[in-house]
Structures are given as structure tokens and as C-alpha cells.
Amino acid sequence: MPSPSIKSIPRIAAIAAAAFILAGGHALAREVVIYNASDSVNTALVGAFKKKHPDIDVKFVSGSTGPIAERAIAEKAKPQADVVYLVNNTALEQLKQAGVFEPYEPKGSKILPAFRDDDGFYNKYFATTMCMVVNKERLAQKGLPMPVTWEDLIRPAYRKEISLPSPLKSGTGGAILTTFVDAFGWTFVENLNENVYQYSDGGSGGAQLAGAGEVAIGLTFDTTCFETKAAGKPVEIVYGRITPNVTEGGGLVAGGPNPAEAKIFLDFMASEDAAAVLGKVVGATAVPGHGLVDLKQIALWQMRRPVDMTAFRREFASRILKQ
Known part of the structure; x- marks a missing residue:
């Protein structure tokens, strides 16, 4: 394209000045x-x-995962958002399949390959990992061995010594138990139920009971595990042979109103700077070197089958709560 002529420069300057004035002098x-x-x-x-x-200028809309994803899908014909992020892996895939996202590879990305969508539609920024809080004093009082794997939890010795979140009321409980079904089958969950003292309403309930010595083993998520130990409770944190987890991330909205700025934001989210922020509040970041959990020390479980949580909760209620 030819450069503007000398004569056209005053006109360009006038247009720029007018835009500056319309923008309030900025x-x-x-x-x-x-x-x-x-x-x-x-x-x-x-x-x-x-x-x-x-x-x-960053404008944002906050909400729970379901409504946020539904809103973005409903607006697909005329998107109002540039980025949808901090939603879980199920929602990310839902948004991808609905055509909300378009592929974008952030510049200078530090994100591990395992956290990147194979087709480039989204990146995951962190994983919330599930673990056991084990009360060492309770084990000693009861003469019980320290569990090493999740499979150990169905041993008769642990009868009524386990607490975990209910999948009917807690996303943490849902993540733990859907992983168990995916990895070990429903029979394992039925056997585990024989050893459950209580299904808590919240994700940290099991850790609270274990920390207080009311049960030997509480199943919960990573930050609660570390907080319980940091509070001086006589507990050990145990990761099983596999690690149930929930990942969260985001992607570029196709046809969003501000694509250039959206890409700058997504570049930031794939950087060390964003990981440093996340590392203070999450278990494991997708950028190595941040967070409470060393990904090299655990094996994140990759679900082999898609999960329909509504169907899972219905089957859990039928199989387990009616026992």
C-alpha cells in the first residue's frame, strides 16, 4: 500500500485530533x-x-461455571465477551464444542503441553488436586497402618474411619468419586462406602474431621490439606497412586469485540507473572515452579470417559445412599 502523500498528512492529523477530542482528551x-x-x-x-x-481497561462478569458458560454460548451469534476463563475442564470442552472459542496459541507460552488443548482452542492454567489428610495420632490409637494408595481405603481396617465430601453437594466430592468410578469402577465406590463415617456438605469437611481426630482419614483438595497441616494438626498429606483433579483455564472468544486486547490478556495468562499470582491460591499451576503441589511428584488422572454429573449423582444416590 503506498504511503500517504505530503498533502494528505494534515487531513490524517485532523482526524487523529478529532478522535483524541472525542475520547475526552485521552x-x-x-x-x-x-x-x-x-x-x-x-x-x-x-x-x-x-x-x-x-x-x-478490564471489564469482567463473574459467576459460577454453569451460568457463565451458558451465557457465552447464548451470545455466540453476537459475542459480548472477549475471553472466558477460570472455568473447569468440562466447561472448557463444552465451550469448544459449541463454537464459542477460536484457536489461539499465546505468545511466549510457559504452559506445560499437558495443559494445552490438542486443537489449540484453550489452555488450562492450574489443577486442583485431591488428596488424603491422615491423622497420625488417630492411626496410632486405633493401631491402623498409614494408607499409601486409594485402593487401601477399602480395607476393612478403616471401617467408619473415612470422611469425604458428598458428590451431591460438593464439586470436590464429585471430582474424587467420578475419578474412582473411572479408574476402579462402581464396586470400588460401594466398598469404600462401607468405610465412610460421614459425607460432608463442603469440600473441606473431611479434612476438618481428620484434623480434629474424629476420623483417621479425610479426603479433600490440596489447599485444604496444606492449611490443615500448617494449622499444627497431627496430620500427614497422602497422594494416592493416581490423583483426582479438576483443571481450570480459558480461551479466546470467536468474534469477540476486542480480539487484540483479548490476545494480550491470554498471553499474560500463559506467563510466569500470572502463574506467580495463581501459585499463591491454587494447588498446581500449569507453569512449572509455582503453587503448593509439585506436578513431578503426582500422577494427574486423565478421565477415560466423559462425565455426566447429573447422571452420576443420580446413580450415586441410588447405589450408595440407599445401602
Whole structure:
């Protein structure tokens, strides 16, 4: 394309000046619109992003995963968001299949290959990993061995010594038990139920009971495991041979109103800077060197079959709660 002639420069300058005036005396505003499913984590990430990109105004909508994904899908014909992120792996795949995302590979990405979508539609930024909080004093009092694997938990010696979150009320419980069904089958869950003292309403309930010595073993998620131990409780953190987990990430909305700014934000999310923020509040980050959990020390379980949580909860209630 030819360069503008000398005569055209005043006209270009006039247009630029008019745009400057219309923008209130400031450079034309840049913005990015983000849908997210974790308000507190989003706030921390946006704060760090703004320090690096003060010229980009970040607007965001926060909510739970289901409504956020449904909104993005409903708006697909005329997208209002540029990025959807901090949603779980099930929602990421749902958004991909619905055509909400378009492929984008962040520049200079530090994210491990295992956390990248094979087709490039999204990246996962962290994993919440599931573990056991084991009360060593309770084990000694009862003469029980330290469990090493999840399979150990169905041993008769642990009868009524285990607590875990109910999958009917807790995403943590759902992640743990759907993994058990995927890896070991429903018979394992039925046998495990014989040893369950209580299904808690929340994800940290099992850890609380184990920390208090009311049961020997509580199943929960990583940050609660570490918090329980840091509180001085006589507990050991045990990861089984496989690690149930929930991953969360995000992607570029196809046809979003601010694609250039959206890509800058996604570049940031794939960086060490974002991982440093996440590492303070999550178990395992997709960028090595951050977070509470060393991914080299565990084996994240990759689900072999898709999970229909509504059907799973119905079957759990029928098979387990009626025992």
C-alpha cells in the first residue's frame, strides 16, 4: 500500500485530533471483556495484568461455571465477551464444542503441553488436586497402618474411619468419586462406602474431621490439606497412586469485540507473572515452579470417559445412599 502523500498528512492529523477530542482528551480507550467463574482469583489476576498493561481497561462478569458458560454460548451469534476463563475442564470442552472459542496459541507460552488443548482452542492454567489428610495420632490409637494408595481405603481396617465430601453437594466430592468410578469402577465406590463415617456438605469437611481426630482419614483438595497441616494438626498429606483433579483455564472468544486486547490478556495468562499470582491460591499451576503441589511428584488422572454429573449423582444416590 503506498504511503500517504505530503498533502494528505494534515487531513490524517485532523482526524487523529478529532478522535483524541472525542475520547475526552485521552488516547482512544482500549478494553477487554472477560467472563470468569472465580471472582477472587480473577481480581488478583486482573490487578497483576493492569500493572503490566495500564492502558487496557478490564471489564469482567463473574459467576459460577454453569451460568457463565451458558451465557457465552447464548451470545455466540453476537459475542459480548472477549475471553472466558477460570472455568473447569468440562466447561472448557463444552465451550469448544459449541463454537464459542477460536484457536489461539499465546505468545511466549510457559504452559506445560499437558495443559494445552490438542486443537489449540484453550489452555488450562492450574489443577486442583485431591488428596488424603491422615491423622497420625488417630492411626496410632486405633493401631491402623498409614494408607499409601486409594485402593487401601477399602480395607476393612478403616471401617467408619473415612470422611469425604458428598458428590451431591460438593464439586470436590464429585471430582474424587467420578475419578474412582473411572479408574476402579462402581464396586470400588460401594466398598469404600462401607468405610465412610460421614459425607460432608463442603469440600473441606473431611479434612476438618481428620484434623480434629474424629476420623483417621479425610479426603479433600490440596489447599485444604496444606492449611490443615500448617494449622499444627497431627496430620500427614497422602497422594494416592493416581490423583483426582479438576483443571481450570480459558480461551479466546470467536468474534469477540476486542480480539487484540483479548490476545494480550491470554498471553499474560500463559506467563510466569500470572502463574506467580495463581501459585499463591491454587494447588498446581500449569507453569512449572509455582503453587503448593509439585506436578513431578503426582500422577494427574486423565478421565477415560466423559462425565455426566447429573447422571452420576443420580446413580450415586441410588447405589450408595440407599445401602
